[in-house]
Amino acid sequence: SRSIRLAVIPGDGIGPEVVAQGLKVLDSVLPSDVKLETREYDLGARRWHATGETLPDAELASLKQHDAILLGAIGDPTVPSGVLERGLLLKLRFAFDHYVNLRPSKLFPHTVSPLAGRPEIDFVVVREGTEGPYTGNGGSLRTGTPAEVATEVSVNTAYGVERVVRDAYERAQARPRRKLTLVHKNNVLVHAGHLWKSVFDRVGREYPEVTTDYLHVDAATIFFVTQPERFDVIVTDNLFGDILTDLAAAVTGGIGLAASGNINPTGAFPSMFEPVHGSAPDIAGTGKADPTATVLSVALLLRHLGYEAEAARVETAVAEDITGRGSVVRTTDQVGDALVSRVLASVQTG
């Protein structure tokens, strides 16, 4: 009999609320012979306030013993900016070598986009997850004085760029349109930009069926709002990917629907799935949080673990739920229940 050992990090703010719905849907969709073992980790603002810890080594070692991680959201206004992000969220992405940060963007039927008209949006951003300006390299000198100098070093390696670019070509190759766009800023960031562009071109010769193009990041933001239909797969650096995927979420009906996977494709470490949105402390506890992004992240988790049919059922349930949304405001829990019902109904008819 099969099993999934799932580590759960509910985290801060609305994190626990949306994770609860994700788990409900996961439970409802798994075949009965699959044993789901979950273990919850108390990490985030509460833990830091209580003990000063963000991610102790023992916890990291324990997390590693899992098939995957489901994370809600990390961050709280009572904790200095960067402490939990660098000490917990980014530490996990780096420690578990999540070099593919996968962020699909799709405009579901009936979703209201802030863009006029009815653009067709169905692309996926493959964001590099372990390098670039996110390494924490850099520092500050004469901090707090009028002579302070602060640096941030973007580190890019052929090793790191090639593996994520290759992953992106594979994904583009597997999609009907077979188009891959590199986004960077190689007219200004010439060193890193040259590395990205030359690796992109070289690896591309192995994928003759994939059409490629290149855009500067500033121009890419324009096309995200004027011509989002031009994109299929996008590969980009860690920081550009961060910026572009929030913009992508905004134009596809909001951050409440944007899922992500922090993936280690080699399987050497557990991959981690989380909504793109943050902990939204302003609405925590009100039942207003939309759990859809977490549920879609569960679909990515299922696909990553080989449960393709189940992933598709979850995505269909979400698409139906969004299409059927009226003007009635539902609680976090009600949305979760509705998704569970649709998932269960699909097993009976499907």
Place this chain on the structure above:
Amino acid sequence: SRSIRLAVIPGDGIGPEVVAQGLKVLDSVLPSDVKLETREYDLGARRWHATGETLPDAELASLKQHDAILLGAIGDPTVPSGVLERGLLLKLRFAFDHYVNLRPSKLFPHTVSPLAGRPEIDFVVVREGTEGPYTGNGGSLRTGTPAEVATEVSVNTAYGVERVVRDAYERAQARPRRKLTLVHKNNVLVHAGHLWKSVFDRVGREYPEVTTDYLHVDAATIFFVTQPERFDVIVTDNLFGDILTDLAAAVTGGIGLAASGNINPTGAFPSMFEPVHGSAPDIAGTGKADPTATVLSVALLLRHLGYEAEAARVETAVAEDITGRGSVVRTTDQVGDALVSRVLASVQTG
């Protein structure tokens, strides 16, 4: 009698076409006692192909003898990416210490925004222009091998951050809404982010009437499309400013309307005015380029040199022209002529 010594760099692609219209409008609006002396500089792709030069020292020294610079656009696909950008455009911004890169965004009546509804947009981005990831610091090791490492160093100084932040507070203080938003990514880029935030907070104590807030750059892109009316003045780093101002141009009806000023507020060096758009080689020579962004850049130039009434007349002419635009397609030259007519009419009635 007064005079303006203006250096003109038409540049590449549509640059010369739009600059010609900008000069026409400038000529038409200046009071008759102001002597306009222009000197044109042959810099850009043609020059580089012919001589290998981007910006020789003698040219730089000569440019320095002017009151201001009007630039069209720099960049051509026949020149390796970065050569003209770093060797000419950025060299000018750095050599002339253009630490305030001013980019207003306004949705004119009747302009079609890609955003649904009719958002109110009237904000200005104060982009730092001499530091951050644009310094060219960094390099690559074992270039072209599988062991390559390429770095880009973002350099931020208290000196550099404080002067641009102070300029932004002054601008916010002078506007009716008196609101200033700092955009950075201080939860990840903790060294630079901490410097920016602490300078922003400290200088802010001198401007008690200015309301402030802080946004991460990724969240800022969301608000640009969902709530652009929340912004008044934004201050941000060189790279974030580059990305955000293209997005701002897109949501306010296109890059064809976005003006910018690379300003040295001390007056030690000439400031430089240019449209935000690039050289658009695909439409060069077709008469399709919209010169409006260049004309609005001329308005910024006039204001910078103290010709406030003339700046306002140019801006009014543009607003009227945009409002009166029908579906008839006009050439670059026709738009320029229409703006000249409106400017001339305004002197008779105004």
